Amino acid sequence: MSRSAPGAAPESVVPDLTDLDLFVRGFPYDAFARLREQAPVWWHEPTAHTPAGEGFWVVSRYRDVVGAGGDTATFSSDGTAVRDGGGTLIEDLPAGLAPGHMLNMTDPPRHPKLRRLLHASVAPRVLARIEDDLRERAVRIVDAAVAKGECDFLLDVAAELPLQAVAQLLGVPQQDRHRLFEWATATLDYADRDLGEVTELSRRALSEMQDYGRALLERKRADPGDDLMSVAATATIDDEPLADLDQRMVFSLLLAAGSETTRNAIAGGMLAFAECTGIWEDLHADRTLLAPAVEEILRWTSPTPYNRRTATADVELAGVRIRAGEKVTLWWASANRDAAVFPDPDTFDIRRTPNPHVAFGRGPHFCLGSVLARMEIRVVLEALLDRVAGFEVVGPVERVRSNKHTGIRRLPMRLEPR
Numbered sequence: 001m002s003r004s005a006p007g008a009a010p011e012s013v014v015p016d017l018t019d020l021d022l023f024v025r026g027f028p029y030d031a032f033a034r035l036r037e038q039a040p041v042w043w044h045e046p047t048a049h050t051p052a053g054e055g056f057w058v059v060s061r062y063r064d065v066v067g068a069g070g071d072t073a074t075f076s077s078d079g080t081a082v083r084d085g086g087g088t089l090i091e092d093l094p095a096g097l098a099p100g101h102m103l104n105m106t107d108p109p110r111h112p113k114l115r116r117l118l119h120a121s122v123a124p125r126v127l128a129r130i131e132d133d134l135r136e137r138a139v140r141i142v143d144a145a146v147a148k149g150e151c152d153f154l155l156d157v158a159a160e161l162p163l164q165a166v167a168q169l170l171g172v173p174q175q176d177r178h179r180l181f182e183w184a185t186a187t188l189d190y191a192d193r194d195l196g197e198v199t200e201l202s203r204r205a206l207s208e209m210q211d212y213g214r215a216l217l218e219r220k221r222a223d224p225g226d227d228l229m230s231v232a233a234t235a236t237i238d239d240e241p242l243a244d245l246d247q248r249m250v251f252s253l254l255l256a257a258g259s260e261t262t263r264n265a266i267a268g269g270m271l272a273f274a275e276c277t278g279i280w281e282d283l284h285a286d287r288t289l290l291a292p293a294v295e296e297i298l299r300w301t302s303p304t305p306y307n308r309r310t311a312t313a314d315v316e317l318a319g320v321r322i323r324a325g326e327k328v329t330l331w332w333a334s335a336n337r338d339a340a341v342f343p344d345p346d347t348f349d350i351r352r353t354p355n356p357h358v359a360f361g362r363g364p365h366f367c368l369g370s371v372l373a374r375m376e377i378r379v380v381l382e383a384l385l386d387r388v389a390g391f392e393v394v395g396p397v398e399r400v401r402s403n404k405h406t407g408i409r410r411l412p413m414r415l416e417p418r
C-alpha cells in the first residue's frame, strides 16, 4: 500500500534511506532536494534493509522539521506509550531500555526534570572555566599532527579534543579515553551490520562499555567529584535517586553524543576548507569570521542527519495524514539545505548570516552539548589557523556507513607548518 502524499516523489527517484551503503558515498542531498520539492512528508516503504519491515515518514522541509521537533506531545521521543518499542532511531528500541530512560528518548514530565539535572554541568558559565584548558589541549593536538607531516586528520586531530573533553566532563581518567572511543565507535558504527542488527563486535563493545559505566558510577557514589557522572550517581528527581539504568544511560548518551558528532563536524569542516580554495586564507586574515564559520560548518556537515519521533495521535503535517503509532523521521540535514531558509544552500559560505541551522535539533530536545561542541570546533580551528599554513588531502576519504551519523572515518592529510 502506498502512503505517499499527493504529488509524491516517485519511489524510483528517492533511494532506499535504510540502505547504509548509500551513505558511504556521502549524504544523499540530491534525493532530499527532490523530496522537499515534491513530497515534503513522504512515506518510505519498507525494503529488505528496513528494520522490522515497517515503513516510516520522512519529513524534509525546514518548516515541518522545526514544527514537529517542537511538538513533543504529538511527536514523542519515547514512543512506548503508543507502541511496543520506540526511541529516536528508525529501528525500535525495546520499552524499558533506552526509551523512557535515556534523556533524549524521554518525554515530559520526566524529560525536563532529567534535563535540568544535567544542564548545570554543561552551562555556558561552567564551560567558560574549561575553555583555556581546551585551547591548550587543541594546540598540543595540532602540534603533534603537524609534526607527523602526514596524518589521519580524523583520528589525530578531529576525534582527539572531543574525546578529551568528554572524558573530563564525565570524570573518566584521560588514559581510558581511547578504550571509550573504541566502544563508542563499535556500538554506533554500522560498518559490518545493517540497521537493527547486532554483531559480536558491537555486542562485546556494548557489554564492556556498560561494565565500565557501572564501575565508574560505583566510584563516583563513594567519592563524588564535580563531574557529570557524579551528578548522575548522587542526584535525585522528586526526592528519588536515579535508577541504576537511568544513571548508566547518562554515561552511554554522553559518551556517544559527545564523541561522535563533534569529530565529524571538525573533520567535515576541514574537508570543506580543503575543497573551497581561498576560504582558509580569508579566515586567517579576518578572525571575526570565526563565529559564522563555526555555524556554517555545523549547517554544512549536519553530523546528526535525523532523529525519529513516534506520532502519539492521528495528525496532519503539511497536508499529509499521519496515524498514531507511526514512525516519523525529522531530517535536520535536509532542513539545513532548504532554499526557503538558506539562500544558495549548497554553497559553503563562512560569511552566511543569519544562519538559523538545526544541526543541534530544535525544541525541548535541543542539543545539551551545543555550547561545548561550538567551543571545541572553535578552539581546534584557532589552533589550526595559528599553526597550519596550508593543507591537502593526500589519500581516499572514507565516510561513515550510517544514516544516523554523517561523518568521516579516515581523512589522510598533509599539514604544512606556518
Ligand code: HEM
Residues within 6 Å of the ligand: 077, 088, 103, 104, 105, 115, 166, 169, 253, 254, 257, 258, 259, 261, 262, 265, 302, 303, 304, 307, 308, 332, 358, 359, 360, 361, 362, 364, 365, 366, 367, 368, 369, 370, 372, 373
Ligand atoms: C557537533 C556536535 C553535535 C551535534 C551535531 C549534536 C546534535 C544533536 C541533536 C540533533 C540533538 C537533538 C536530538 C533530538 O531532537 O532527538 C542533540 C541532543 C543532545 N545532545 Fe548533541 N550534538 C552535538 C554535540 C554534543 C555534545 C558535545 C554533547 C555532550 C557533551 C551532546 C549531548 C547531547 C544530549 C545530552 C542531547 C539530548 C538532549 C535532550 O534530549 O534534551 N551533544 N544533539
